[in-house]
Amino acid sequence: MSTTEESASAGPSAAPQKPITIITIGMAGSGKTTFVQRINSYLRSTASSATGTPRAPYVINLDPAVANVPFEANIDIRDTVDYKEVMKQYNLGPNGGILTSLNLFTTKFDQVLSLVEKRSSEVDYIILDTPGQIEIFTWSASGAILTDAMAAAGPACLAYIIDTPR
Numbered sequence: 001m002s003t004t005e006e007s008a009s010a011g012p013s014a015a016p017q018k019p020i021t022i023i024t025i026g027m028a029g030s031g032k033t034t035f036v037q038r039i040n041s042y043l044r045s046t047a048s049s050a051t052g053t054p055r056a057p058y059v060i061n062l063d064p065a066v067a068n069v070p071f072e073a074n075i076d077i078r079d080t081v082d083y084k085e086v087m088k089q090y091n092l093g094p095n096g097g098i099l100t101s102l103n104l105f106t107t108k109f110d111q112v113l114s115l116v117e118k119r120s121s122e123v124d125y126i127i128l129d130t131p132g133q134i135e136i137f138t139w140s141a142s143g144a145i146l147t148d149a150m151a152a153a154g155p156a157c158l159a160y161i162i163d164t165p166r
Contacts, residue, residue, distance in 0.1 A: 018154030019058065021126040023147060026161035028132025033063070035161050036129040037070045048124050057125035058116060062146070064101040065094065065131065073129075074119075075112055077105050098131045099140060106142040109149055116153065126150070 022039070024032045040059055048055040061073040064083035069076065081104055087097035116126060128150065130136065137143035150156050 019120055019123045019126050021128065021150045021154060021156035022159055023128045023130065023150060023156060024159045024161055025130050025134065025137050026132065027134055027163075030132065030161045030163045032132065032161045033066060033070065033129055035159065036127055040071045040127060043125055055122065055124055057127050058119055058123045060112065060116075060126065060128045062102060062105070062128055063098075063131040064105070065098050066129075069129075075115060077101065080108070081105050095133055095135075098133050099136060099142075102131065102136055102146075103140070103142045106145050109145060113149055113153060120154070 024036055026032050036059065040057055043057045044054055047053055059071055059073050059075075061069050061076045061078070064077045064081050064086075066078075081101045083097050083101045086092065086101045086104065087094070090096070090100055092100060128146075137147070147156075147158070
């Protein structure tokens with residue numbers, strides 16, 4: 001193969017590949033957090049195609065009301081927004097508190113994107129765990145901002161988690 005052919009064939013593959021974002025959404029109690037925990041565990045134990053060794057995904061918890069996160073989150077909304085304080089301050093119920101907490105967090109989402117960008121060469125996947133208030137993604141601006149921003153940053157997919165009777 002000539003030098004020209006080698007450089008032409010190496011061109012597209014030589015560019016660093018951006019991590020794939022998996023945004024999990026679904027109704028409350030459908031198993032989103034369990035799905036994130038399981039896929040996180042799987043990806044931590046599976047060899048990366050880029051390095052041949054396991055690479056931990058970058059995990060973001062966007063559920064401000066979750067009591068227990070069964071995985072290590074790189075970014076956790078609960079470190080920034082106090083859901084119960086939002087409920088008190090704005091005189092809201094649980095659903096309104098979650099929606100407002102996510103709206104407040106979204107105003108600083110550029111900082112999240114900056115942190116993700118800094119780590120993008122070290123990870124193959126970015127996983128987002130979201131709250132069960134599906135209205136965040138059906139009519140709230142924060143849902144559109146989050147999904148559009150992550151999709152603009154690189155390849156992204158939406159995992160809609162459902163639970164079925166056994």
